[in-house]
Amino acid sequence: MTPKEKERLIRRIWIVITYAVLITFALVYLMPFIRSLVASFMTWAQASAYPPEWVPNPFTLENYQKLFRLDLFPRWIRNTALYAGLIVAGNVLFTSMAGYAFARLKFPGKDVIFSALLSLLMIPMFVTLVPNYIIMYKLGLIDNIFGLALLGIVNVSSIFLMRQYFTSLSNEIFEAARLDGCGPIKAFFYIAMPLAKPALGAVAVYQFLGSWNAFIGPLIFLRSPENFTLPVGLSFAFQRSMWTEYTPIIAGSLVASAPTILLFLVLNRYLIRGIVITGGKG
């Protein structure tokens, strides 16, 4: 075997190992989703069979029908959508306003205020949780989705992301606008906002994922079952039906995660780029 042949052989073995590892792990990461998708069309008797079965027999839509026969499940979907919508809208508007001001305008105390906001990122949410519960209680906003949304409507990491983006824009267009007599607020709405679409998109998607999946906040600030969001509702529905059937919970979990999964499948390139810029998972 010549050295060249040997090198080619090693390269080929390495490629095989690479694919073996990557495919094995892809299966590990996807399996729970595939398994639950299949099981959501099974009866509980079949889904709990050992060894596991893979073909639904009989094929049943009973699990999904059960979910939507409950009055609460569609309500939870509506509540979650309302909560996520409020959070996304609030963050898109208010954090871009703040980000623009911190990046482009001069006003007294700018740097101090900005670093004061940033240092809030270091405080674990459990420190402010109990006081915020008390504040909300005093304001009469417990068990109110609008009250809950108020807590997350201006996220500091969104402000940071927007400020970074506005800082990276070139000066000239803002200079030109000013020379044409465009004031700073007008420049925000007519120049900065339209230019910031990619960053606004990242903030929106990022906040949507966070608020759709949020658990601790809704768990603490919402009290009555008809106001629950999907994660809280499902966790309580699960506790009540723990010893009977599990398949409706699996179907419910899939319905609840469908929007985020679809959003991710459609926007994954874009989202992954956004996550890479912002880093953490909120």
Added chain:
Amino acid sequence: MFSSFSSFYEKARNKEIVAGLTLISIAVILNLVFGYFAMFFAFYLSFFKWDYIGEMQFVGLQNFEIVIRDLIRGLHGAPYLLVPFYTGLKNILLYTLIVVPIQTFLAIVLASFANQKIRGQQFFKVSYFLPATTSSVIVALIFIWLFMKNGYINYVLAHVIPGFEPVDWINNKDYLLFAIATVAIWGTSGHFMVSFLAAMQAIPREIYEAAMLDGAGPIRRFFFITIPMLRPMITYVVVMGLIGALQMFDLAWIMAGANGGPGGAGYTVALDIYNEAFTRIRPGVAAAKSWFLFAIIFTTTYLFQKKYGRAMR
């Protein structure tokens, strides 16, 4: 109100100052109330005994004393029900010790396998990242079913590991925390893998080419080029992982229950803060415990950054 503001704004001598302060006002007010005021209120609250309704009663350092007593009793081997904070702390440290290294290592390994000229890179990225887009509550609900005694995970393990006896993961105090850790690793490692992949693609090709000319194989290139070049990203991922793991709540709440499951094996500090504030109705003690949690997070991340973060700049 709006028209009076706009006439004030139009007449203002320095529009930029007025505009700047106006545009940040909502962000500043909300963060002042729910961030700073809440933080100082938590500090204040930790010196008081209260039930949310009656008078607040100043008790000095008593709330902190309760926490320290709990820790000391725990160290002397008191049963877990009497020492909730100690139980939560012990579990969460073990959990962090399992989750953070494994998820970081797995993320690096998968990223470096995927960072080659291969087909389907996008497919692998999407597959690994998918768990991170799903709510941890839903993930936990699905995994409870997979972890059942006659569930899918036992079935797979029995076929992969010879002589493996099926385990009742969720209802056995020796395995519960490992089950939770497995779910956490599954849920977050793909997310960090994407971060690593981005960092790896920023490493200049020439360094690898030079090493290949010197005869360095893929494994040596991984240890002597990739790992050192990734150091800032590793620090970042570990710090984010520490912050997330030490505050773990959702998975334990679903998989173990608010009381921590069998033998308190799934009890965490975050669950204890929740119970203190909303079940035992002792917001002062909850505030004191949250300061302990803050101190633990702050010291661990600070120490880690001090030790390994130097190479960042």
